Amino acid sequence: MSNGTTDAETAAHTISVYVANKPGVLARIAQVFARRGYNIDALVVSSVVDTHFSRMTITLKGDPEGLDQVIQQTSKLIDVIRCVEHRDEESVVKEMALVKIAADEAERTLALQIADHFGAKTVDLTESSMILQVTGNSDKLDAMIRLLGRFKVIELVRTGKVVLARGDEVT
């Protein structure tokens, strides 16, 4: 497109894939997304109640029109039980981040205030650094990380989203 990417193309999508726990299934799914030109931003593979299955939660950006297609093509894979896109209103979406910042005694109080505001926990503390653990939706994590920008952020890791549909609906 001549005038760059549109808003629709930069909107994030959350896709949940429920799969049989068989060799190669992640590679097959990754191939479908790659072939249609979608770049996966985050991927969480996790066990579920029944050990024969597992769940993948994929976060990505890109053309929403083609996305339906990709979801169909993913659903078609023999080892995929279900593949659905989740809208935030209809689901519980959570993510966790660990943020390691440089903070000496003088800075620590402010860091703890910020942490407290976001319900974050201090999971590691040394004289010169601390690791904060925060859980919530992605906007909340973004906001806290932004505020922590006044410190030196040494390292940062986010889990990527995990999603469950609300109510009786299955994910």
Add this chain to the structure above:
Amino acid sequence: MAKEQLDGAQALIRCLENEGVEHIFGYSGGAAIPIFDAIVTTKTKIKLVLVRHEQGATHMADGYARATGKPAVVLVTSGPGATNTITGILTAHMDSVPMIVITGQQIRSMIGKDAFQEADIFGLTMPVVKHSYLVKSTNDIPRVVREAFHITNSGRPGPVLIDLPKDVSSGPCTADLRATMDLPGYRPPAAKVDAAIIHAIAKAMSKSVRPVLLVGHGALISGAWDEVRELAEKLQAPVVTTLLGKGAFPESHALSLGWMGMHGTAYANKAVVECDLIMSIGSRYDDRIVGQPAKFCKDATRIHIDIDPAEMGKMIRCHIHCVADAKAALKALMPHVSRLKTDAWIAHLAEYKRRYPLHFKKKGGLKMQHVIDEAWRLTEGKAVVVTDVGQHQMWAAQFYRSDHPHNFLSSGGAGTMGFALPAAIGAQFGRPKETVLAFCGDGGFQMTMFELATAAIHRLPIKIVILNNHYLGMVRQWQELFYDDRKSGVDLLGNPDFVKLAQAFEGVKAFNLKRGADVRKILSRALAYNDGPALINAEVEKTDNVYPMVPAGRPLEDMIVERPRYKMEKPTGST
């Protein structure tokens, strides 16, 4: 009675027998020796056909499946044996053809260590299979085979690969051969068709005065030719097919417009351009059909019946999507439709048929069309026709009119040169009593010509017609039309003497055909020879072009029916 102690390979052969396999097309090698051995030790009735190249084995299994509707088995060794099958797997995958490919593999403890003849064929083929297995335990073999056969030929068919490490095929198998499947994620669409959608289709149809039924390979796969015909006659709607849909509706029928697309008939393409409703029955609105997706049947009501939900909206947007087996959908639709007011439409299209017939001149140099047309007459349109890829393929599709299902076999989606000869061999194995006629280009024939040995050994009475223009004709045509006739890499200088070549194989009868006046005589001789393969080298005009033509990526409206006087723009579509 003591139960027979089987090893994995023997269990595999027993499982293949249980699935009704009649043929294995194979090529042996270290990692597959236990399986080849089991073919002997189990005294199986499955016929092993030793091919000359693994690609040939895949096309044979492909031809067999297209001609019979049943899957055959390809059996090869690891490494290069396995990688040689990839072209054939792609070819089958693109055209929804069932096939089981069994590859030998290094022993389990060596996998991933670049051991001798190790290739990650499971990974290499992932994008071109319907499904695949790397079998890690001997006792999994019966379940894997059961699942593979279920998957390959249900729903939308496609190839399934089974990679079998040598120590897995050599180990003892204690599992029950009638294993149960474990496929929680695989649900081919149920036979039940959504009634609301059927009503929507019927309602849309009732308003149409210029309908077109577009019939694809899916209609053949689902065995829906009777229903297609019944529907067309009931509606009085004209029918166009895709290249692979040839035979799903008799081309001699008054309502037939032949096949559409890049080199389809002018009247089929014009009908699609002018229709007010198009309903695809088992076609995927592929790029060779729609030309330019955004402009395809822009103002018409577009309906799509396909068994694969992932085809819906992939190429073009339709107003009504019906995910269903073609036969089931048409059966459900039939009671809700009645005759449409299409008399004027049919008369209008008849005028197009008169104005733009498929034609060729018998005068001058020998034409491919002439040879094909005469073959059609002599075989009364009943042969199983297999084509290779190129100009001859398009002319074969134009001039060998198909009235019967499963009688026109061609690599459509992949366009794989080298397909015809081995696929014809497979088709003849599947339909031993029928005339199998392979039309090959001089280029494509040379890609798999060593399979003449396979055909000769089995005394298969296939008829091979090489339409020899001494060029990679289709590419030359593009260079002529779009690249100022600059020929680059298309001159097949150094073609062998195909007749002498064929005579090097025992039992092959070969003929040269050079003059239009001899077409009938030579074809008749070849058709009369049934003790082995017959081959005709037809020296045809070198620089003829195939028309009609819709330049790749252009809308169907831009079809040309003859060579234009103006210089043509380079096509925007790839091929």
